[in-house]
Amino acid sequence: MDLLERFASGDLEAFEALFQQHQREVYAWIIRIVRDSGIAEDLTVETFWRIYRSQARFDPAGSFQAWARRIATNAALDHLRRDRRETELPADLPAAVCPDSAVQHDVRRKIQQAFQLLPAKYRLLATLALIEDEPYNHIAAATGLSANLVKIRVFRAVRMLRKTLGAMGITPGAAS
Numbered sequence: 001m002d003l004l005e006r007f008a009s010g011d012l013e014a015f016e017a018l019f020q021q022h023q024r025e026v027y028a029w030i031i032r033i034v035r036d037s038g039i040a041e042d043l044t045v046e047t048f049w050r051i052y053r054s055q056a057r058f059d060p061a062g063s064f065q066a067w068a069r070r071i072a073t074n075a076a077l078d079h080l081r082r083d084r085r086e087t088e089l090p091a092d093l094p095a096a097v098c099p100d101s102a103v104q105h106d107v108r109r110k111i112q113q114a115f116q117l118l119p120a121k122y123r124l125l126a127t128l129a130l131i132e133d134e135p136y137n138h139i140a141a142a143t144g145l146s147a148n149l150v151k152i153r154v155f156r157a158v159r160m161l162r163k164t165l166g167a168m169g170i171t172p173g174a175a176s
Contacts, residue, residue: 004060019048026072032132033076043079047072066141073142080120107170114164118157125150126157
């Protein structure tokens, strides 16, 4: 009996082996979504707790990695729905050249605020697609949505961001 079959049948040692094999990848996926290492650590534990509780539903013929990523995505989305505090955008996010650092700081703060105002399901997809540059098919597999629905929701998120930023006095795409 292979590791995945043993896991699906409730073998604790198989679960521990899978945890050791996949914990770094699950953590890396979650941190890309929530952008906070402490929260990502907690959500990684939560993800593996959910995996353990759901082991009977796992199909050993399927991909454990894809299944774990989907559970991690759901845990991160649940967190985003509960927590609307500000998160930092990456420092290396491309931006228009602006000589005034105060203006740059203000624009960055307003972009963060606009992102936080997005509903969680749109914020999740926009973060993965626009900031993390994940392919739509990877996002679709992790969220259980079709690639077309991911594209539509990212488009809607961009439209919402543009509207919010416009109301804040920022015209996306224009130099400030």
